[in-house]
Amino acid sequence: MLTQDQIQEARQRAARLLEEAGIAITEAERDGIEVSDFGLSELHQTGLELVIYVNTQRVCAKELVMFPGQTCPEHRHPPFDGTPGKEETFRCRRGLVYLYVEGAPVERPTCRPAGADRGAYTVWHELVLTPGQQHTVPPNTLHWFQAGPEGAIVSEFSTQSRDDLDVFTDPDIARITVVASS
Amino acid sequence: MLTQDQIQEARQRAARLLEEAGIAITEAERDGIEVSDFGLSELHQTGLELVIYVNTQRVCAKELVMFPGQTCPEHRHPPFDGTPGKEETFRCRRGLVYLYVEGAPVERPTCRPAGADRGAYTVWHELVLTPGQQHTVPPNTLHWFQAGPEGAIVSEFSTQSRDDLDVFTDPDIARITVVASS
Numbered sequence: 131m132l133t134q135d136q137i138q139e140a141r142q143r144a145a146r147l148l149e150e151a152g153i154a155i156t157e158a159e160r161d162g163i164e165v166s167d168f169g170l171s172e173l174h175q176t177g178l179e180l181v182i183y184v185n186t187q188r189v190c191a192k193e194l195v196m197f198p199g200q201t202c203p204e205h206r207h208p209p210f211d212g213t214p215g216k217e218e219t220f221r222c223r224r225g226l227v228y229l230y231v232e233g234a235p236v237e238r239p240t241c242r243p244a245g246a247d248r249g250a251y252t253v254w255h256e257l258v259l260t261p262g263q264q265h266t267v268p269p270n271t272l273h274w275f276q277a278g279p280e281g282a283i284v285s286e287f288s289t290q291s292r293d294d295l296d297v298f299t300d301p302d303i304a305r306i307t308v309v310a311s312s
Numbered sequence: 313m314l315t316q317d318q319i320q321e322a323r324q325r326a327a328r329l330l331e332e333a334g335i336a337i338t339e340a341e342r343d344g345i346e347v348s349d350f351g352l353s354e355l356h357q358t359g360l361e362l363v364i365y366v367n368t369q370r371v372c373a374k375e376l377v378m379f380p381g382q383t384c385p386e387h388r389h390p391p392f393d394g395t396p397g398k399e400e401t402f403r404c405r406r407g408l409v410y411l412y413v414e415g416a417p418v419e420r421p422t423c424r425p426a427g428a429d430r431g432a433y434t435v436w437h438e439l440v441l442t443p444g445q446q447h448t449v450p451p452n453t454l455h456w457f458q459a460g461p462e463g464a465i466v467s468e469f470s471t472q473s474r475d476d477l478d479v480f481t482d483p484d485i486a487r488i489t490v491v492a493s494s
Binding site: 151152153154155156159183184186188189190191217218219221222223261262263264266285287288290 | 333334335336337338341365366368370371372373400401402403404405443444445446448467469470471
């Protein structure tokens with residue numbers, strides 16, 4: 131759960147990071163930055179700020195803004211409507227992002243997100259993306275990512291985004307953010 | 313037709329514009345910038361420089377770099393393999409781009425590309441995109457665009473790109489650039 135004040139503060143901070151990176155957004159996009167705490171009420175540990183450029187039945191493009199050390203928790207995009215599920219490419223634009231996907235686990239993962247102790251993270255194949263580097267995550271495969279110490283801006287190019295269908299490893303997670311009534 | 317020298321020069325210039333815009337690309341991407349003159353041998357009037365980030369069967373993302381006044385000539389993306397054809401969103405990142413699509417023609421178009429006199433351009437509904445502004449072009453509809461006086465950088469988010477299937481209005485155009493043998 132997030133309060134309106136927390137959402138506004140996160141939006142302003144994300145907008146500042148985009149501006150510093152020279153990424154132009156419209157006023158409507160700035161006012162509509164999506165702030166998600168994944169229902170865990172610990173936005174600065176587990177959360178994401180998003181500018182959704184386009185999301186049609188066929189194509190989706192977003193800018194993900196991550197605060198230092200912020201984690202997008204482990205999930206997968208299952209098949210739906212006869213499609214294999216969402217395919218996404220993450221391209222780092224600013225900062226540094228640690229991306230964890232299915233595959234051989236690293237011996238000493240750089241990141242240890244909140245929730246790891248209670249089994250909310252199960253894939254530990256670690257990739258490090260710096261500006262200009264990218265990785266494509268196949269549909270229906272587990273992945274999660276954490277920003278480096280200076281935060282990160284990551285472009286996401288994908289098929290249609292259906293957040294309501296995402297399957298999270300952590301049973302406590304809800305993708306749709308609840309706004310506290312004031 | 314382009315010479316290797318012309319291609320190298322265009323690549324370097326495009327890489328410089330990307331760098332000035334703060335858009336990070338890898339060395340391999342820099343060396344592989346696609347330079348297209350659409351077979352007209354007048355690159356600086358009619359041409360395009362492209363960094364292709366990803367192009368799978370489902371998703372494509374590119375950065376288009378355009379020199380001042382450079383035009384991407386009129387074309388459409390026809391249906392193929394049971395799909396409606398390529399759907400694309402153009403998002404201006406730097407500079408200014410005039411985008412012409414199907415619809416009510418403007419009375420006085422800002423642009424008059426080379427080839428207009430011989431009927432190579434037929435749609436004149438004009439949109440002006442500045443940084444942060446975007447437009448989605450439906451599959452199989454005619455469109456063309458020209459950079460403003462300072463050039464432009466435009467992100468393209470789309471379904472699969474199959475350049476070989478593009479249909480150009482100008483019968484003199486060939487999408488695949490011919491490199492002069494030295």
